[in-house]
Amino acid sequence: MNLLIITGMSGAGKSLCVKYFEDIGYFCVDNLPPSLIPKFTEVILQSKNPVDKIALIVDIRGGTMFLDLFPALQQLQEIGIAYKILFLDATDAVLVKRFKETRRQHPLSPDGRIAEGIEEERRILQAVKDRADYIIDTSSLTPRQLKEEITRLFVEGRTFKGLIVHIVSFGFKHGIPMDCDLVFDVRFIPNPYYVPELKPKSGLDPDVSDYVLSFPESRKFLTKLNEMITFLIPYYVKEGKTQLVIGIGCTGGRHRSVAVANRLAELQKDKGSSVVTQHRDIDKGDQGG
Template sequence: MEFLIITGMSGAGKSLCVKYFEDIGYFCVDNLPPSLVPKFAEICLQGQNKMDRIALIMDIRGGTMFLDLFPALESLAAYGISYKILFLEAQDNVLVKRFKETRRMHPLSPEGRILDGIREERRILAPVKEKADYVIDTSNLTPRQLKQEIHKLFVEGKPFSGLIINIISFGFKYGIPIDCDLVFDVRFIPNPYYVDSLKSLTGNDKDVSDYVMSFHESRVFLTKLVDLLDFLIPNYVKEGKNQLVIGIGCTGGKHRSVTIANQLFEILKAKNSSVVLEHRDVDKDNRRMRNESS
């Protein structure tokens, strides 16, 4: 029997996780008070139809009862039940935005500022995060991407370094993504925008991709970038970083940056990295043209 404890920051995506884990065959119990874990484990062990995989979602909604989490986990060990902890994380500004969008109050600050509740929750959960087997930062993950990460970890059984890499292609004329850790400028590569047959296409099209990668400097840059990341990623993991955001920028975010981002994504994915790809500005010129013509 395997227990998975799902916990983390309020607003980081635990409710979505319940659906995803049920889809892959986990028996899920949401908001179980930690003090009831020993009794629940006893019931599971005595049941005629034993459940192999159980996910318990426990968080700060339980108030002071949540402080019983570690004694409860010790009881699992006493029953000979192995368990792992999945901790969902997100940046403060992202959590504030999510609470405002859903018009929910933070459970630790029902009458105060949301940010105060987030900071207090982060303080309380720090020991839990430290003991977690998996930490997933959902700040830049869509629900679909979070589902993919869970599937890779708990279905495919792929190794998890604790670091999720987000690759974002963008156009400098629309601004650099504010959450980038590393930014690489690929405007030195010849621009397909000035080739009539390629102008209306994007780096997701083979003709554009082949054109960009036909240049010696593109291939050398990609090789050197991968070499740099091969050095950086293990060191980021060693220091406990759980998310790395890499920005690849060109002028409009449509051709060169998209191509290089796609190439980098495929290379890192082949190395079994947990990697997410986003093309932030690839359609912006088209949307602007549609708006101007309407």
């Protein structure tokens, strides 16, 4: 039996996960009281048509029943049932924004401030997060990107390194993305904006990308940057970081930064990293490359 316990912060995307895991063949049960997990798995094993892949969503909605999770996991070990834990997380600022957008109340602060409920939930869940086999930070992930990450881990069986590399191209004219951990300026590369046949295009077009990457300084920069990121990732993972946001900036965020970000993403994928790419300013018009 492939048993997965899905938990994490309220608002981090567990309801979306249910749909995605059902799509890849998991039998999903949402909001199951933790104390019932051992009995539930025994029933499944004794069934005439046992289910191979099961995902159980357990979270703070169960109130004090959630505290039964660790005893339940201990029982699973005693009866010889292996399991994995997937923990979904997001930054406090993103969680607050999501609750406000959906006008939902936080389960731990139905009559109080959302931030207070998030703080208390994070305290309660820390022990579970510490034991998690997979931690996905959904702060910067779109629903499609979350589905791709789940597919990568649970369908393709890629090695989980505990960290998602999020590469975002941007234009300095529009400001540096606030959530970047590392920012790199590629305005030293010759600008396709000043090449008439390339100006109306973007870094997604092969001829623009070929132009940007044709220069020795571009290739050398990418080689050194890729080596540095590869070197840093294990240390970030060791410190418990689950998402590394790398900003690649040029003047307008349309040509050079896009081409460099895409190439860096390819290089990191070749290294086995889990990579998400976003081009924040690519459609913001004639901004100088």
